[in-house]
Every structure is written in C-alpha cells, then in structure tokens.
Amino acid sequence: MKQLITLICIMVLMLSCKEEKKEDKIEDGPKTSVEIEPISDEILETAVIYEANIRQYSPEGTFDEFTKDIPTLKELGVKVIWLMPVFPISETKRKATGGKFASEFPVEERAKYLGSYYAVTDFKKINPEFGNKEDFRELVKTAHDNGIYVILDWVPNHTGWDHEWLKNHPEYYTQNEKGEVIHPEGTDWTDVADLNYDNLDMRKEMIEDMLYWIKEEGVDGFRCDVAGSVPLDFWETAISKLRSEKDVFMLAEAWEPELLDGNLFDMAYAWDGHHAMNGLAKGEKSVADFDAYIAKINKDYDQDDILMNFITNHDENSWSGTIKERMGDKKELFTALEYLMPGMPLIYSGQEYDLDHRLKFFEKDSIPKTKGKYFDYLKKLGELKNTNPALHGGKNAATYKRLDAEKDVLIFERSKEGQTLLFVGNFSDKESSIILPKGIYLDYIRNTKAELTSNPFRIDPWQYHILIK
Secondary structure (H helix, E strand, C coil), X not given: CHHHHHHHHHHHHHHHHHHHHHHHHHHHCCCCCCCCCCCCHHHHHCCEEEEECHHHHCCCCCHHHHHCCHHHHHHCCEEEEEECCCCCECCCCCECCCCCEHHHCCHHHHCCECCCCCCECCCCCCCCCCCCHHHHHHHHHHXXXXXXXXXXXXXXXXXXXXXXXXXXXXXXXXXXXXCCECCCCCCCCCCEEEECCCCHHHHHHHHHHHHHHHHCCCCCEXXXXXXXXXXXXXXXHHHHHHHHHCCCEEEECCCCHXXXXXXXXXXXXXXXHHHHHHHXXXXXXXXXXXXXXXXXXXXXXXXXXXXXXXXXXXXHHHHHCCHHHHHCXXXXXXXXXXXXXXXXXXXXXXXXXXXXXXXXXCECCCCCCCCCHHHHHHHHHHHHHHHCHHHCCCCCCCXXXXXXXXXXXXXXXXXXXXXXXXXXXXXCCCCEEECCCCEEEEECCCCEEEEECCCCEEECCCCEEXXXX
C-alpha cells in the first residue's frame, strides 16, 4: 500500500511539473507567426486603419473576444489594426474619472478605476486585463491570416509611476531643482512620469523594448503617442534600427511635417482636417476653410506624406463628444468626405456599430455590437477605397482637383490610372444649383446611373454624391 501511495504521489508531481512547463510555454514558447508580406506602399494606397480599444470592445474586454471579430473588420476594408496600449498599467497615482486619483476614493470603489492605458508599467509585458501573451499572439496571427497588419500604440514620452526604471534608473526621468521626478510639463498628466531624452541609456532601452515586439512578437509597426514631444533625432535612430529588422509601418500622433521626412514616419494625424470637418458640421467653418486646409497640407507636406483622416478616435469620443454630438445627423456626409479626401481613413472601435455614447476612459465600458445601416455604409466605402485607384491615398496618391461651385458646395475630382470620381457635397441649409462636368456616372451610394447631359444639377441641403465615371 505504501508503495502504491508513493507511486501515486510521484505521478501527481510529474503531472504538476508538466502543467507548470505548459504555462511557461504559453508565455515564453513559440512566437507569433510572421508569415505575411511586409507592408508595402501598394497596400498603403488602399488601406483603411482601425483603432482597437480592447478594454471597451466587448463586455469581456479581452484579446480573445476581439480576435473573433477580425474577419468582420476585413469586411470593412481594414488593412491595418492599431491596438491601443496593451501593457500593464501603474497602480501608483492611477487616474480615475473626474481627474482624481483612484486612491482618493473609498477602498470599496477603487477597483473599478482601471487607469489610463498610457500609464505604462512595463513595455514588454501584457496587461492581464486583456489576457496573456499567447492570447496576444493569436490575435496577431489571426490578423495576419486575414491579410491585416497589426501596429502597437507606443508611449515614448512618459511611463507610469510603477515602471521599474523609476526604481533603478531615476536618471531616465526629468527632474525638478529638488531632484524630484515630475510629470510632463504643461499637462495635467499627473499619472505619468516624464522621460528624459538627454539620457542616452534610456534611449537605448526604449529602442530595445520596441525591437522586442518586432522580432519576438511579429508586430508590423507602431502608432507613437505624442510623437512630436520626443526629440527628432531619437526617431531618426529608432526607426532606422526598427527598419533594419523589418519594413515597419510608423504612425505619429502628431502633425509636424518633419516627422515624415526621409525614412521616418509613414503617416501623421490630419488634426486640421478633423477640426475643419467639425467646424463645417457646426456652421463655424465654411467650404473656403476646407479649401484653405487642402492648400496648407499641399504646401507643408511632401507628395509622398500620408495623413490619417478621422471623424472620431479614442480622445475625441471620450473627451470631445460622440459623432452625433459634434456633427448631428450629418454623419454620412462627413464619413464620405473622410474616405474621399486625400489620406487614409480611420475607424474607431464602435464606430462601425454606430456608437452613440462617450466611452469611459478610466473605467470599464462596452460598445454595442449590432450591425446596422452604418456598418453597411462603412463596408461600401471600404470596398471603394480598397478597389478604386482614384482613391489611392498613400505615397503615390491619386490626384485631387477642386472644381468650381457655389460657396457652400464642395466639389472635387480624384483621378488615377484612368479612373475618376467626383465628390459633391452641400455644406449648408439651403438647396443649391451647380454645374458638373457632363457625362454618365454611377451614383455610388445610391447605386443608380446619373446622366449629366444638362445643367444645372440640384443638390439638397447637407446632401452629397459620390459619382464614378
């Protein structure tokens, strides 16, 4: 009997060891398959980018739940997924709703405050809120299997207050005259500590952490938070080293044209374009202001620079308001403009399901996931973006030609490779009569033939047309 008991104990111990090894393998075992062609200039011409807010995407808030829907994103013409930060979030000075710290609330309330994604504790680990490394790898693999690239939201300007650098390398951080580490100057980002880019060792470790995700986890690039607040010479070094490993796609949360010079960032934010659209919707700006915006980007940026167009994103939704709050019932008009103007269009999590509330930023929330009319609309625009050269918006973009019209009507023509389409939009409360180039067109959204053999062409208030020759 003693021998039998001993044998059973040995077997239980062996099984336990196997389970431990299995768990180790999940975190440190085979890496994500990277069997996908590097992102090319041709792919960028036709791409739609999707910003994934994993925490709020589903009631579970996990990688696994998001991964299930990646084939659905493919239906929308998405070719790049930008994952909001996936890293652990600091407990120290964790932000809560209302601008307070979580620690200022009663103990029983603190657990609901999950903090800002941008208060990173460790650049090489996964936030357990979302799952583990194996779940992350499955997400990347599924995206790649669907021909979609994955970029990580990187936070180079600061870290959370629990980052190990603060304990072991306080010299990596900006300090005041008393030698105290401070948060980024001129901001209310008190939940993060400002990094000191005068320190070359910090720069080296930052680049090594970025390389980890390229070499070990198979990601395809980065969206870099407040990229314009980081010295340009850091990006020159960092991006060169990243591209020595892989042809990565780099998106700057910034507008500065110099960030797109040479072999630096591929794409920047069209902030001025976003504000122009908000102003048009509210009647605070005119079509002339939009024309001035186009003239400015033509002057400030090189022909092969890409700008990201958007009518919402995580900051705009949570802090400035929903699309409906900012644009009323004119959502389809401005979505069409976002897709047809030069650049790459963005879809933010929940936009495809007609999200109509401000998502909480520091707490758990959830988006609706019912396909409706707007989902089908985005799908139709995505198909046009993916397939018609006249909407190429990358480094070899289709031409943009402004056509004459009444002061409140915007008409422009996009052309490339023998394909031409017109955008016609009335940005006023009055009906207008306009002159359009004669010809036979497909009215793309209405799926009807438009024979423009005589003028004038009448357009209702806030109405628009996408006309394909």
